[in-house]
Amino acid sequence: MTTYQITTELSTNRKQKTPAEQLGFGKIFTDHMFVMDYEDGKGWHNATITPYAPITLSPAAMVFHYGQAVFEGLKAYMTEDGEVQLFRPDRNFQRLNSSNARLCIPPIDEDFALEALKELLRVDREWVPTAPGTSLYIRPFIIATESYLGVNPAKSYKFMIIMSPVGSYYKEGINPVKILVEQQYVRAVVGGTGEAKTAGNYASSLKGSEIAAQQGYSQTLWLDGKENKYVEEVGSMNIFFKISGKVITPALNGSILPGITRDSMIEVLKSKNIPIEERAIAFEEVVEAAKNGTLEEAFGTGTAAVISPVGELKWLDDVISVNNGQIGEVTQMLYDTLTGIQYGKVADTFGWTVKI
Amino acid sequence: MTTYQITTELSTNRKQKTPAEQLGFGKIFTDHMFVMDYEDGKGWHNATITPYAPITLSPAAMVFHYGQAVFEGLKAYMTEDGEVQLFRPDRNFQRLNSSNARLCIPPIDEDFALEALKELLRVDREWVPTAPGTSLYIRPFIIATESYLGVNPAKSYKFMIIMSPVGSYYKEGINPVKILVEQQYVRAVVGGTGEAKTAGNYASSLKGSEIAAQQGYSQTLWLDGKENKYVEEVGSMNIFFKISGKVITPALNGSILPGITRDSMIEVLKSKNIPIEERAIAFEEVVEAAKNGTLEEAFGTGTAAVISPVGELKWLDDVISVNNGQIGEVTQMLYDTLTGIQYGKVADTFGWTVKI
Ligand SMILES: Cc1ncc(COP(=O)(O)O)c(C=O)c1O
Ligand SMILES: Cc1ncc(COP(=O)(O)O)c(C=O)c1O
Numbered sequence: 104m105t106t107y108q109i110t111t112e113l114s115t116n117r118k119q120k121t122p123a124e125q126l127g128f129g130k131i132f133t134d135h136m137f138v139m140d141y142e143d144g145k146g147w148h149n150a151t152i153t154p155y156a157p158i159t160l161s162p163a164a165m166v167f168h169y170g171q172a173v174f175e176g177l178k179a180y181m182t183e184d185g186e187v188q189l190f191r192p193d194r195n196f197q198r199l200n201s202s203n204a205r206l207c208i209p210p211i212d213e214d215f216a217l218e219a220l221k222e223l224l225r226v227d228r229e230w231v232p233t234a235p236g237t238s239l240y241i242r243p244f245i246i247a248t249e250s251y252l253g254v255n256p257a258k259s260y261k262f263m264i265i266m267s268p269v270g271s272y273y274k275e276g277i278n279p280v281k282i283l284v285e286q287q288y289v290r291a292v293v294g295g296t297g298e299a300k301t302a303g304n305y306a307s308s309l310k311g312s313e314i315a316a317q318q319g320y321s322q323t324l325w326l327d328g329k330e331n332k333y334v335e336e337v338g339s340m341n342i343f344f345k346i347s348g349k350v351i352t353p354a355l356n357g358s359i360l361p362g363i364t365r366d367s368m369i370e371v372l373k374s375k376n377i378p379i380e381e382r383a384i385a386f387e388e389v390v391e392a393a394k395n396g397t398l399e400e401a402f403g404t405g406t407a408a409v410i411s412p413v414g415e416l417k418w419l420d421d422v423i424s425v426n427n428g429q430i431g432e433v434t435q436m437l438y439d440t441l442t443g444i445q446y447g448k449v450a451d452t453f454g455w456t457v458k459i
Numbered sequence: 460m461t462t463y464q465i466t467t468e469l470s471t472n473r474k475q476k477t478p479a480e481q482l483g484f485g486k487i488f489t490d491h492m493f494v495m496d497y498e499d500g501k502g503w504h505n506a507t508i509t510p511y512a513p514i515t516l517s518p519a520a521m522v523f524h525y526g527q528a529v530f531e532g533l534k535a536y537m538t539e540d541g542e543v544q545l546f547r548p549d550r551n552f553q554r555l556n557s558s559n560a561r562l563c564i565p566p567i568d569e570d571f572a573l574e575a576l577k578e579l580l581r582v583d584r585e586w587v588p589t590a591p592g593t594s595l596y597i598r599p600f601i602i603a604t605e606s607y608l609g610v611n612p613a614k615s616y617k618f619m620i621i622m623s624p625v626g627s628y629y630k631e632g633i634n635p636v637k638i639l640v641e642q643q644y645v646r647a648v649v650g651g652t653g654e655a656k657t658a659g660n661y662a663s664s665l666k667g668s669e670i671a672a673q674q675g676y677s678q679t680l681w682l683d684g685k686e687n688k689y690v691e692e693v694g695s696m697n698i699f700f701k702i703s704g705k706v707i708t709p710a711l712n713g714s715i716l717p718g719i720t721r722d723s724m725i726e727v728l729k730s731k732n733i734p735i736e737e738r739a740i741a742f743e744e745v746v747e748a749a750k751n752g753t754l755e756e757a758f759g760t761g762t763a764a765v766i767s768p769v770g771e772l773k774w775l776d777d778v779i780s781v782n783n784g785q786i787g788e789v790t791q792m793l794y795d796t797l798t799g800i801q802y803g804k805v806a807d808t809f810g811w812t813v814k815i
Contacts, residue, residue: 163485163621167530170660174524303660310561328650
């Protein structure tokens with residue numbers, strides 16, 4: 104780990120905290136942010152914690168034109184003992200560097216990034232909400248800042264971490280979601296940027312969500328870009344199916360995001376001796392299982408909701424109801440185990456949590 | 460056309476002009492820029508021409524995270540009679556709106572956008588360079604500005620036009636380029652964003668360019684994302700081949716950018732009764748033609764260079780030399796015709812030029 108000095112400038116104008124019931128997602132930000140600059144020849148430098156504030160860029164800043172932008176999403180949780188803890192944050196900074204590599208953005212020092220995040224959390228500790236199910240969402244991101252209209256990797260970047268207190272995802276209980284299987288639009292293809300967490304992937308997914316919403320579905324299930332046949336992932340979640348007692352999820356084939364929740368679910372399933380397979384899944388297999396009564400559960404996994412049971416899937420003219428629109432047993436067990444570890448209520452036998 | 464009022468604030472601090480020999484591409488900007496805002500409920504409003512200056516955005520501005528960003532590229536040319544003219548600008552604003560539609564960005568008023576551009580050009584008229592081959596590059600673009608960490612179309616945007624005087628692309632004569640046919644990475648796939656001019660497409664192309672550069676090639680030729688077989692386009696150019704007297708170019712299949720230069724070349728070829736076909740082209744067909752001596756010319760087309768003759772193509776272990784690395788006859792004719800029209804030296808029988 105390279106040791107960078109962090110310069111801290113504290114805010115003299117602290118914001119009012121929003122009551123837990125009124126916390127939504129991603130609208131309110133804490134008092135401080137972390138910023139670090141990169142310049143060719145100089146490397147990453149100028150690590151600072153400063154009051155949360157707008158940033159000023161040239162209209163020709165390359166991020167606006169050529170989209171060199173990567174990000175991460177993780178959470179800090181308040182335990183019952185009043186300790187603030189992170190869930191597998193090393194994995195997020197590792198994935199940020201994988202995204203950097205794909206997008207020709209210079210790598211960050213992962214260990215230092217975690218130290219910087221911990222320091223930022225210490226400064227804004229009182230922003231970690233305490234009500235059940237609430238947490239502090241953390242958004243590390245990197246953008247190209249060079250002022251140049253040419254399609255090249257930029258020569259300067261900003262690495263920032265901003266944080267937002269978020270409400271409970273399941274205030275009114277865990278409600279299974281309805282998902283539309285997308286036929287026309289494609290999120291990613293092998294050889295593209297699907298396995299990176301880069302801005303453009305999300306922009307390209309909006310049209311599918313719009314179509315799903317028009318039909319009364321809250322999410323899109325993406326199929327592969329080559330054959331429009333194999334299951335990839337959902338909006339910002341990886342997807343799992345339980346068929347005939349076995350849990351299956353698409354293998355990491357190069358076009359889906361390697362979710363950290365996905366990886367954790369697989370580990371938990373293995374530890375409980377529940378059969379889990381990572382492999383290609385033709386959507387037809389899911390339809391078949393639904394028809395012959397062997398599709399037992401379906402759920403999405405991601406940092407925001409941890410787990411989202413799937414209650415209904417629509418594919419062309421087929422409407423598949425999963426487990427009568429109820430949360431399944433394995434889904435509930437996984438939710439309880441993971442949130443238990445995250446909030447410090449269940450012993451972390453995996454070594455996943457990091458106290459600040 | 461909706462009539463919006465443009466508020467103009469002139470710069471009191473005009474910049475020094477760079478001598479023509481020192482003009483590069485996309486580094487220097489004129490004294491003014493056009494800016495217009497969008498807000499849900501209010502629509503596009505607040506059209507202004509102001510001194511060229513940095514912009515200030517929230518670190519949570521959605522463009523940084525979810526990549527809703529589209530752009531255009533066109534040029535203003537100084538004719539020998541001292542008139543400033545644009546080349547098919549209506550097509551650029553039309554394409555901007557197609558990109559908007561794919562990216563769930565609200566449409567702009569195309570006619571008003573052209574009026575605004577003309578007004579900006581009048582204000583910065585003295586920035587249109589006059590030396591042979593030079594021009595004023597124009598970059599209209601739209602970015603999502605809403606401060607919100609949620610994957611949704613943003614509720615606010617900025618539409619801006621910035622301008623940059625650019626040097627002659629062919630100062631040392633027209634030099635054919637060497638192109639590497641990319642095998643591993645994919646730029647776009649049908650159903651994705653390939654036919655939109657959106658930031659993410661360019662970010663995803665950088666890795667291919669890096670690999671090409673490492674092997675001494677200046678550009679990447681992309682093949683299709685499904686079969687890795689059919690020719691798509693090059694970096695920021697569409698591609699044409701002349702085989703056995705016939706010119707062929709990939710059809711607009713949904714994953715390549717519908718280039719305005721491409722469309723213009725096709726029109727010029729038709730007007731000269733040179734056979735031109737738009738269809739799927741397997742790269743193997745090009746290799747075959749090279750082997751049997753019927754590959755006569757190859758060239759890329761785009762706003763920046765107008766035409767780039769291709770001198771060499773590398774595909775796996777095959778190295779194909781085109782026309783002994785010399786510019787071909789049809790390529791030269793197309794270059795002369797299009798630049799002739801753009802600089803007002805050749806009569807514009809197509810009605811493509813627009814005086815400001
Ligand atoms: C496209 C996509 N897939 C999957 C995930 C789930 O990943 P993780 O479990 O690391 O949050 C996310 C969210 O981060 C995502 O954006
Ligand atoms: C990906 C891509 N293809 C093709 C082109 C050529 O388009 P045009 O002729 O409109 O400049 C461009 C440049 O604008 C481009 O970025």
